[in-house]
Each structure stands twice: as structure tokens, then as C-alpha cells.
Amino acid sequence: MRRPAKTPPAGRRPAMPRPPAAARAPAAKPYHHGDLRRVLIDAAMQLVGEGGPEAVSVREAARRAGVSPGAPFRHFPSRDALMNVVAEEAQRRFRAEIEAALADAPPGDPLGRFRCLGIAYLRWAMKNPTHFEIISSRRFFDHDRSAAVSSDNAELIGLTERLLAEAFSAGQLGMRDLKQVQIAGRALVYGFARMHLDGHLPRWGVGEAEAERMAADILDLFIAGIASRAAPSAKV
Amino acid sequence: MRRPAKTPPAGRRPAMPRPPAAARAPAAKPYHHGDLRRVLIDAAMQLVGEGGPEAVSVREAARRAGVSPGAPFRHFPSRDALMNVVAEEAQRRFRAEIEAALADAPPGDPLGRFRCLGIAYLRWAMKNPTHFEIISSRRFFDHDRSAAVSSDNAELIGLTERLLAEAFSAGQLGMRDLKQVQIAGRALVYGFARMHLDGHLPRWGVGEAEAERMAADILDLFIAGIASRAAPSAKV
DNA sequence: AATCTGTGTAATCGGTGCTTACATTCACGA
DNA sequence: TCGTGAATGTAAGCACCGATTACACAGATT
DSSP: OOSOOSOOOOOOOOOOOOOOOOSOOTTSOOSSOTTHHHHHHHHHHHHHHHHOGGGOOHHHHHHHHTOOTTGGGGTOSSHHHHHHHHHHHHHHHHHHHHHHHHHHSOSSOHHHHHHHHHHHHHHHHHHSHHHHHHHHOSSSSOGGGOHHHHHHHHHHHHHHHHHHHHHHHTTTTTTOOHHHHHHHHHHHHHHHHHHHHTTOGGGGTOOHHHHHHHHHHHHHHHHHHHSTTOOOOOOO | OOSOOSOOOOOOOOOOOOOOOOSOOTTTSOSSOTTHHHHHHHHHHHHHHHHOGGGOOHHHHHHHHTOOTTGGGGTOSSHHHHHHHHHHHHHHHHHHHHHHHHHHSOSSOHHHHHHHHHHHHHHHHHHSHHHHHHHHOSSSSOGGGOHHHHHHHHHHHHHHHHHHHHHHHTTTTTTOOHHHHHHHHHHHHHHHHHHHHTTOTGGGTOOHHHHHHHHHHHHHHHHHHHSSSOOSOOOO
16 A cells, blocks of 8 residues: 555654744735635646556645645545536536437437437547546545545436437337447446547557547447347448 | 656766675576566556556566566666556457457448447457556556557457448448448447446446346447438337 | 675655544534 | 634644665685
């Protein structure tokens, strides 16, 4: 374990009495930070964006907020708690963007809406790779410890399942097993997002520019594959 | 940045002269460790298996080898270098297992061999999730800095591409775009592996017991979807 | 036997999360 | 108006980590 996590040390020593800071410029810096909690979250979000989840440190967030290293612990009991809030923020943005994209999609045609969802999903994941990573992996924070993340995530997954179930009911999926289609669709989209995140796409000859087009292509391929009897031609 | 990585500090102080350890049990513990390098690698592999890539620390590996914290640096210039070797070991095992499985598969029938490869891939990934993570993500070590990992990985990817290309040449893929099929296949398998790794499968109602069966099912679904005109029924 | 080379130890630095004791400020009530 | 207590900041310190340096020791070579 690199991070001590739960080490209850004993033995503190009383600090030296500090001379009162009598003489101070009155408007220089107020003792109380306006909204330190919010500033810390923003700093942490920025750190995630710059260097990934690993780059988030309480001290660095405090440094950027112009505050002492111990101050953040008044607002977050631990680094993990800070990460939880960051994850909630990311998950909230993710869901909002997908639902916005879906609101623009025409109703009816469940497979078309599924495609639209997949595109929005991948677009956000590729535009915010490090934030996507936090809410994807259980490594950086535990989904179960945040009701907000869990419910937002369940909502998105439920949306996907519902669309494919509607397509199934409408007879668009032929005789295929619905659950298998749902999981395969999920795996395909999630896999492409992770391939981008993990830097695999260049190996496959897909540059940053072509990534979004390729995402649309494989979604179309998938839809054509599961659709009951679509024209087999691809290469749209 | 949590891990300082490249901080060249200045100013060392000469250590106090140490009294020679004259009296010591001769056979208790030899000064030189038999093969510290190998033992450190094994310890690191074990740490990865226990707590994931993050749990690997030079000090802990040294501790398990019964050696001082500085000793490992005689064999590995940095923690990353140790991780590189661990990744090479994992990648080697991964490739060996897949090639062994493929050797048992009947020649001819490229799609059948692709299925076999996918099964072996997922089986290993699900049996060794933490080791799989090291060689999947660029987060824990840089693939480009290890020729061994790069070539092993390229070999596996090339194998996959070749099998699908053979299927394409044999007319088994209809008019579909080969490259799209290759990337979609990759994304599907990789996505399922990562879903398992990231703990998403329980959310989809797939327990540890059903995971392998489900892996086979979605591979079959994919193959049925891309095959030129297979019977549309799934549920094998 | 002397020496060289490889390998392990001890001590130290700067970074991290986390805790405690103390200081300061603000809001509320008598 | 003036206390007073809660909220929130600072200072100091611990244990852990990776990494470096000076030094001690062992085995092989000459």
C-alpha cells in the first residue's frame, strides 16, 4: 500500500505559541476563504483534466486555492471524499450531455436513438478522457459510496437497455437474445471509449481526427449486424 | 503530481561512520541475496495480483525480499523500470496462453479461430484482471518504452487482424468494411474485458460464474452479425 | 594476498495523506 | 453593544513513499 489510508498515529506535541498577527494589511487576504469547498473541487477537476486521476492531491489543490495544506480537510475528510465529489461532478456533466443529445433525436426509431446515444457517449468520453476514466473504473473511487453517481449511471444504463428493448419489441432485432444484444452493445461502446482512453487507437491506424468518424462507423456496423434484415452493405 | 518522478535534490550529508558489524551469526543471512532481481520481480507480480498496479511499491517489494529499501535500486533505476519488467512478464504470459489456445484450434475456418482467440483472451483477462490492467492501460507504464511488450502486443493484434482478413478474403464477411470489422471486434472483446475489470458486469446481472459463458455468447453474436448470411437465430 | 567490481545498508531529501493543537473570524443572541 | 460559540483557517508533526548518496561487505580476478 502506498497510501497509508488508516494510520492512527499517537503522540502530538503542543505547537509553539504563535505571535498574534496584529499588523496586517486589511484587504490583503481575508482569513476566511469565500467558498473554499467549491474552489477545491474546481481545482481537483482541473487537476484531473491535466494529469488524470492520479494527479489529484489534496496539497496541490490547497496550493492552487492559496490555502494551507490542512485546510481542505475541514471540507473533505479524506482525499477519497474529494475524489468522490469530483466523480459526481463528472458523472453529472456526462449524463447531462447525453440526455441533451438524446432530446434532439427524433422519437420513434429506437435503434436510431441508440445510435445517437452511443455517439454522444463516445464524443464526451473522447473529449474528456480523464474525467471519463474516473467514472468508468472502480479504481479511483467506489461507485457504491456515492448515491449520486450510482443513480446517474443507472439512469444512463437503463436508457440504453430501454432503447434496445423497444427495438426488440418492435421486431427490429430478429430472434436474437435481447440481453446479449444489450451487453454486446455496451461492451462495444465502452470498449471503443477505453481504447481511445488507453491510447490504443493509433495502433489501429485511427488518429485523433478520424476517431469520431470511426465511432459512428462501428456503431452503424453493430446496428446493421443486429438489425433483423438490413441491407448487408456497409461502407456508408 | 503525487509521485515526484524526477526531482533532483541537492545537498547530501556524509553518513556517520558505522561500527563494523564484526559479531554476526555466520549462517543467519548472507550479505548477498541470491537473486534479488528475480525475487523483486516476483514480489511485484504478487503485489499487482493482490492490490493492483497501484499497490506496487519498491519499499514493499524490498520488505518482502527481506532487504533494505535502497537495495532494489541496484537492480531497477526507478519504480517505473520495475513496473516495466512486471508488464513484460504479464504480457509474455498473456501471449503464451493465447497462442497455446490457438494452437489447439483447428486450422481453416478463420472465424472459428477468431472466436477461439477471443475466448482465450477473455478467459485470461478475467482470471488475471490486475495483470491485464497493466498491459492494457498506458497509465501504469509506457508501452513504447518496452520493445518486448510492444512486439508481443503487436503480434497478438496482428493475429486478430489476420484472422479477420482471411475471413474477409474467403467471403465470410459479405460486403462489410474489413477495417471496421477489425476495430469493432477489438472494441467488443476489449470492452468486455474492461467491463469485467472495472466491475461493471454485476450491474448487468452477470455474475462471476456466468461471465465466461456470456463472453462466448457475445462473441457468437458478433460473429453471427458480421458473417455474410448466417442463420439469424442466436441463443446457442 | 591485494584489489576490483558488484551488491546491500544507513541516512537523508522532498513529496504525499492525515491528524492535532491553536488562531482567527463570523453570526447569533442577551 | 457585547460576548460567546461554531466554523474555518494555520502550524506542526507523523508515517509512508520514491530516490539519492556515502559507505560496508563479499566474491572473483589478478
